[in-house]
Amino acid sequence: MKKILITLSILNIGFLSAQSIAEIEKTCxxxxxxxxxxxxxxxxxxxxxxxxxxxxxxxxxxxNLGDADACTNLAFMYKNGQGVAKDDAKATLWFEQxxxxxxxxxxxxxxxxxxxxxxxxxNEAKAKELFEKSCILEYQLGCENYARLNMLSY
Numbered sequence: 001m002k003k004i005l006i007t008l009s010i011l012n013i014g015f016l017s018a019q020s021i022a023e024i025e026k027t028c029x030x031x032x033x034x035x036x037x038x039x040x041x042x043x044x045x046x047x048x049x050x051x052x053x054x055x056x057x058x059x060x061x062x063x064n065l066g067d068a069d070a071c072t073n074l075a076f077m078y079k080n081g082q083g084v085a086k087d088d089a090k091a092t093l094w095f096e097q098x099x100x101x102x103x104x105x106x107x108x109x110x111x112x113x114x115x116x117x118x119x120x121x122x123n124e125a126k127a128k129e130l131f132e133k134s135c136i137l138e139y140q141l142g143c144e145n146y147a148r149l150n151m152l153s154y
Contacts, residue, residue, distance in 0.1 A: 021047075028058060036062035037070045044073070044082065052083020063094065068103025071095070075109065088119030099130065104139025107131075111145065124154045 021042055028036035040058035043051040056077060062070030075094035078087045092113040098106020111130035114123045128149040134142025 025058075028061070031065075033062040033065055033067040033070065037067055037073065040070065040073060044077065050083070052077065056083060063097055063101075066101050068098045068101035068106055071098035071101060072103055072106050072109070075106070079109075088113070090119075092119035099133065102137060104134045104137030104142060107134035107137060108139050108142045108145070111142065115145075115149075124149065128154045 021039060024035045024039045024042075028039055036058045040055040040062070042055075043058065044055035056074065059070045059074040059077070063074055071094050075091045075098060076082070077084055078094060079091035080086065084090075092110060095106045095109040095113065099110050100106075107130045110120075111127040111134060113119045114121075114130060115127035116122065128146065131142045131146035131149060135146050
């Protein structure tokens with residue numbers, strides 16, 4: 001529950017009405033990427049009647065314009081089969097896009113995919129590089145896993 005409340009406060013969406021979501025979507029249409037992410041999150045997680053197709057569309061728009069959080073959210077939709085067919089390869093591609101947009105969580109999850117060979121070819125050396133990048137981007141789990149792989153001499 002604490003994680004949900006923290007996420008809501010970070011996204012600053014709390015309890016929204018249909019009217020306020022419509023207003024957020026209008027700002028998304030004007031090119032405000034954070035509005036696309038907020039509206040996507042609402043449709044995928046908070047709406048009484050989930051609209052994953054709309055969430056995916058909003059995330060794709062923001063991701064393709066460089067929003068790392070949108071890419072990460074989209075990747076998790078594919079990883080978990082949330083409104084789309086579960087597809088580890090597509091999830092990894094979206095995590096990679098998040099990483100390219102300087103998203104530490106995206107780098108971390110791409111590293112996990114590389115380390116485990118899930119959705120991509122197994123490659124511990126690349127995983128180590130991506131964990132390091134994730135750490136540099138201040139994603140704590142990236143730092144911990146980078147240290148772990150260093151201890152294993154990868």
